[in-house]
Amino acid sequence: MSTPMPRPGQHLPGPPTTVDPDRIHAEVDGLLARLDSVGPADDDANGHGRIPGQAQLLEQAHEVLVHALATVDKI
Template sequence: MSTPVPLPGQHLAGAGSGVDPATIGLQVDELLVRLDDADTDADTAGGLARQAQILERAHDVLVESLAAVDKV
């Protein structure tokens, strides 16, 4: 008997549900708009932290999308 091998990204929430590139693009675009808005506060430590959070979320969106479509 063979044991099934899990595919990369199967452990992530929403894995295998399909990915719409247009939706992913819109999510990242919205985050980048928020990044532009946060740019005015970049001179403060709080402003930099806010920018880091926005960039981290955009990264997460892209990584989750790649994991959902990753095929071995």
């Protein structure tokens, strides 16, 4: 006699969550495409001012991927 194993996220209220890979690809690709358009501040002669803006875009892309993985883990 075996006890059924609960599936991850089965205990969460609401309808089951789904993940749309095409939407995730499009969102991440859109963020990465903007990396080259980040410009330095007017007073930044060396161009190092681009790094914080690019880091912010990479962080946003990372958050999209982390959220997708967390959602898949619950399915």
